[in-house]
Amino acid sequence: xxxxxxxxxxxxxxxxxxxxxxxxxxxxxxxxxxxxxxxxxxxxxxxxxxxxxxxxxxxxxxxxxxxxxxxxxxxxxxxxxxxxxxxxxxxxxxxxxxxxxxxxxxxxxxxxxxxxxxxxxxxxxxxxxxxxxxxxxxxxxxxxxxxxxxxxxxxxxxxxxxxxxxxxxxxxxxxxxxxxxxxxxxxxxxxxxxxxxxxxxxxxxxxxxxxxxxxxxxxxxxxxxxxxxxxxxxxxxxxxxxxxxxxxxxxxxxxxxxxxxxxxxxxxxxxxxxxxxxxx
Amino acid sequence: xxxxxxxxxxxxxxxxxxxxxxxxxxxxxxxxxxxxxxxxxxxxxxxxxxxxxxxxxxxxxxxxxxxxxxxxxxxxxxxxxxxxxxxxxxxxxxxxxxxxxxxxxxxxxxxxxxxxxxxxxxxxxxxxxxxxxxxxxxxxxxxxxxxxxxxxxxxxxxxxxxxxxxxxxxxxxxxxxxxxxxxxxxxxxxxxxxxxxxxxxxxxxxxxxxxxxxxxxxxxxxxxxxxxxxxxxxxxxxxxxxxxxxxxxxxxxxxxxxxxxxxxxxxx
Numbered sequence: 001x002x003x004x005x006x007x008x009x010x011x012x013x014x015x016x017x018x019x020x021x022x023x024x025x026x027x028x029x030x031x032x033x034x035x036x037x038x039x040x041x042x043x044x045x046x047x048x049x050x051x052x053x054x055x056x057x058x059x060x061x062x063x064x065x066x067x068x069x070x071x072x073x074x075x076x077x078x079x080x081x082x083x084x085x086x087x088x089x090x091x092x093x094x095x096x097x098x099x100x101x102x103x104x105x106x107x108x109x110x111x112x113x114x115x116x117x118x119x120x121x122x123x124x125x126x127x128x129x130x131x132x133x134x135x136x137x138x139x140x141x142x143x144x145x146x147x148x149x150x151x152x153x154x155x156x157x158x159x160x161x162x163x164x165x166x167x168x169x170x171x172x173x174x175x176x177x178x179x180x181x182x183x184x185x186x187x188x189x190x191x192x193x194x195x196x197x198x199x200x201x202x203x204x205x206x207x208x209x210x211x212x213x214x215x216x217x218x219x220x221x222x223x224x225x226x227x228x229x230x231x232x233x234x235x236x237x238x239x240x241x242x243x244x245x246x247x248x249x250x251x252x253x254x255x256x257x258x259x260x261x262x263x264x265x266x267x268x269x270x271x272x273x274x275x276x277x278x279x280x
Numbered sequence: 281x282x283x284x285x286x287x288x289x290x291x292x293x294x295x296x297x298x299x300x301x302x303x304x305x306x307x308x309x310x311x312x313x314x315x316x317x318x319x320x321x322x323x324x325x326x327x328x329x330x331x332x333x334x335x336x337x338x339x340x341x342x343x344x345x346x347x348x349x350x351x352x353x354x355x356x357x358x359x360x361x362x363x364x365x366x367x368x369x370x371x372x373x374x375x376x377x378x379x380x381x382x383x384x385x386x387x388x389x390x391x392x393x394x395x396x397x398x399x400x401x402x403x404x405x406x407x408x409x410x411x412x413x414x415x416x417x418x419x420x421x422x423x424x425x426x427x428x429x430x431x432x433x434x435x436x437x438x439x440x441x442x443x444x445x446x447x448x449x450x451x452x453x454x455x456x457x458x459x460x461x462x463x464x465x466x467x468x469x470x471x472x473x474x475x476x477x478x479x480x481x482x483x484x485x486x487x488x489x490x491x492x493x494x495x496x497x498x499x500x501x502x503x504x505x506x507x508x509x510x511x512x513x514x515x516x517x518x519x520x521x522x523x524x525x526x527x528x529x530x531x532x533x534x535x536x537x538x539x540x541x542x543x544x545x546x547x548x
Contacts, residue, residue: 002377002546003363003364003367003369003452003456004366004367004423006360007361007383007420007427010360010420011382011383011386011423014402014417015386018394018397018507019389019393019394021397022393025396025397041543047311063537066539082285082288082289082325083293085285089289090289093290093293096293096537097296097302097358098538098539099296099297099493099528100300100483102528103300103528104480104502104524106481106483106499106503106523107520107523108505109301110502110516111299114302114318120318156296157296161539162543166543180535200543203542205436206544210388210390211499214392216390216484217483217484220483234392235390238393239395239484242384243488248396251396255392255394256393258393259391262389263388269351269450275488
């Protein structure tokens with residue numbers, strides 16, 4: 001194990017220990033400016049429970065997480081079926097389609113801010129079709145939708161490429177045999193494609209879930225958490241409490257809660273999805 | 281039918297390209313053109329935005345810093361995580377099993393959760409507000425993913441290979457260096473390109489761990505300049521183009537390894 005020591009030490013000092021310190025801070029009032037720390041038990045958690053702002057941030061985060069699991073999986077599989085072909089055109093299109101996933105979330109957020117502005121390209125296009133465009137970023141509900149769209153745009157790109165790789169790995173003679181046996185297109189999808197892309201469902205779901213629960217960059221670039229605090233996520237709330245307001249104790253209690261939610265949802269989805277993979 | 285499918289596929293792909301197109305097109309237009317019709321291609325392109333952002337901002341400094349940080353981080357990740365993966369591959373003790381399991385939890389950890397204490401830990405060892413501090417943190421944060429890719433790949437390398445070499449008297453370190461590492465080349469390519477893109481795009485850790493005095497990465501610089509450039513859109517889009525070009529080039533050159541690394545778990 002000696003060769004594993006450097007990584008293990010780094011990981012222990014800069015990931016494991018900080019988690020412990022976060023839990024410790026969450027049970028204290030922490031003031032870095034005056035270098036003071038005092039035990040307060042669970043009162044930070046009680047404050048979270050009472051805070052309407054934090055409950056809203058939690059609601060926004062979970063809503064986006066739910067949408068980020070459903071939409072990229074559904075559209076990713078759909079686009080993958082469309083793009084699953086061998087010719088050079090389709091290979092090129094797949095390379096293009098994946099590009100959004102490698103772009104900086106800040107750049108994605110800023111271009112969406114530009115596109116979704118009141119006089120932006122989307123509303124101009126809607127107007128040309130005779131539909132009055134809504135205020136995407138300035139209205140509290142649509143601001144949340146806008147943030148979700150920016151994230152989904154990157155995740156759909158990711159999902160599509162993962163599903164294409166998964167589809168390409170399915171042996172074609174399975175489909176041929178099923179066709180000879182007279183299976184319809186729907187049956188072939190239901191009995192061959194859907195079970196065999198199960199590992200792609202797992203990885204897309206996990207990546208989407210984790211990206212949505214830690215959402216920060218897209219929001220900062222697109223809405224800044226506004227209007228008011230209507231599109232603020234838990235990630236934003238943690239950084240604001242911890243750095244802007246110098247309330248590291250309160251921020252840490254949010255962090256612990258986010259960590260518990262992330263661990264619980266990923267472990268549960270992993271169990272459910274892995275079982276589906278095994279049953280094939 | 282075949283033409284219809286191709287057409288549909290092109291439309292869908294174009295839709296995903298639109299924001300990137302917006303960045304590229306508007307980086308070469310004048311402000312009045314951008315405001316009048318942001319979606320139009322640059323007819324008679326201008327270099328005002330590009331040269332403007334280079335003369336006003338700290339873009340060049342940011343690019344150098346980001347290259348330095350990304351390069352050092354991925355080099356370090358490559359070495360230390362392949363070493364850990366090899367150690368885990370060869371050993372079956374309870375220590376290695378525990379490390380192998382605990383490190384998997386690093387895959388799901390949201391950065392905002394630990395950045396406050398990470399800053400305290402780095403301060404404790406005197407590495408706060410420094411490049412080495414940020415590089416070490418990013419290495420620790422992305423190591424779980426790299427270890428996962430390496431371990432998955434090592435399953436195809438028979439353990440007997442290393443054991444045979446050790447019977448011949450080679451030390452574990454020299455087996456790793458001369459036998460295992462060369463075999464890992466495809467996994468290394470995946471780790472370098474995926475972690476490279478992630479580290480380059482990382483925004484919150486440099487914002488928090490570098491502080492305002494150390495010089496920015498390009499992402500932090502872009503964020504700080506958004507307010508500043510609100511009146512000069514050509515420069516803002518040029519800045520975004522500078523942030524995006526390196527990752528796009530890196531991705532296009534190594535996209536095969538990018539997809540292969542990400543699908544390592546999906547198509548086994």
